[in-house]
Amino acid sequence: MIILSLILLISGLIFFTGGSVGILRFPDFYSRLHPAGKLDTMGLFMTLSGMALYVLTDFSLGALLTALKIMLIVVFIFITSPTATHSIADAGMRAGLPHWTKDQRESE
């Protein structure tokens, strides 16, 4: 159980690293939102699941309630993080921010 929790925590950290590196590497505003919003959500899911499993190792009612509360945080993040990503992208679109397209790069 602790090994599974460790694997989940480390893979969560890998997803977070990918999200941060992606923000730096992607070429324009809209494509930077993809790693920022999504990889961070996945990283949070893995990290919090790892923590919930760790809490559940010595099983008791208190531990079960703590794990349930951690999963409640995951549910909250899964609802609000895509909505926030959508709002940012929508705001950019309404403000008229130009998109980076692939043929733009060939003319560099």
Place this chain on the structure above:
Amino acid sequence: MGLTNPEKRSLSPEDPSDTKGTKEYGRSSRTPLSTRALTFLVCMITWVILSGRFDLFHLILGVIASLIVAAISADILFPSPRVEALPRVWVGFLKYLPWLLYEVFLANLHVLYLTFHPRMKELIDPQVITFQSKLKDDMALLIFANSITLTPGTITLYVSVLSKYTVHAIDKKSAAALPGDMEKRVEAIFNDRPDLSSGGYVRGYRPGLCHA
């Protein structure tokens, strides 16, 4: 009460067959008892999970707080009068969730691969696509839009009232996956009951917007 007239679409506030006590316009006595009971149940379960104490004092506090919420704000949490059909939707949603998590995981691995690839700028091809969706219900549109944004490679930019989605996709592979399989699965949550899938669920209190 509730499902007596399934073919009636426009639930205006003056419609007497679906509400209780319509003598006064706009009074909270219009929300039916099933809505209040479901609100009370949801509040009570959340209270017990979050507090973790099962002694009588805290349980009675929870009951009082849930009763106050159910008395005042029951129509905010579940706006439609047809709450008897809701548990069916929840079960359908629970069946949809594992598939969604699996798809999210796979697509996240794809974006991770794109992020760490040394020649990423040749691989990505950001584009904005639009498509018309068959879903009519508010909750179905919400679940579909959130699933699109959760699945990496696509961000929902705009959803029109007539179910037209504008989506930003990061490469052709993610764009080709829409609408496809995901829309079929979201529709499957809502079309066990014909009165739910044609807009009778959440749109009951806005009669002008029913005819998509």
